[in-house]
Amino acid sequence: MEANEFTVAETVVFARALKWFDQSDALEREAEGLSGREKDAKLKAAEDASTTGLRFWKTLKFTDAAKPTRRPGRPSGRRLPMPNMALTIGGGHHADGAR
Numbered sequence: 001m002e003a004n005e006f007t008v009a010e011t012v013v014f015a016r017a018l019k020w021f022d023q024s025d026a027l028e029r030e031a032e033g034l035s036g037r038e039k040d041a042k043l044k045a046a047e048d049a050s051t052t053g054l055r056f057w058k059t060l061k062f063t064d065a066a067k068p069t070r071r072p073g074r075p076s077g078r079r080l081p082m083p084n085m086a087l088t089i090g091g092g093h094h095a096d097g098a099r
Contacts, residue, residue, distance in 0.1 A: 004062045004063060006060070010059075010061070013059055013060060014060060016053075016056045017053045017054075017060070018053075019053075020049050020050070020052045020053030020056065021049075021050065021053040023049040023053075024046045024047075024049035024050040024053060027042050027043075027045050027046035027049060028043070028046045030042050031046065
């Protein structure tokens with residue numbers, strides 16, 4: 001956690017994700033000694049717990065203070081070239097050069 005800077009809310013989400021991953025691991029360990037429908041039910045519960053943990057995990061933004069995020073929009077400097085109208089549809093000619 002030292003490598004990233006989390007807000008207070010993100011720290012709570014991080015803890016919840018870890019809790020669900022731990023729950024999933026515990027359910028998988030319980031399923032090892034079972035068989036049949038009971039094993040299937042425990043594995044399904046472990047899958048659901050893991051999915052819940054991943055949903056929490058996806059909301060986290062791992063940011064590094066040393067590398068600030070890029071500003072939105074186009075970068076300053078050289079502009080993109082204008083498309084050649086003869087090569088685009090609607091430029092008066094077909095793209096293969098036929099008229």
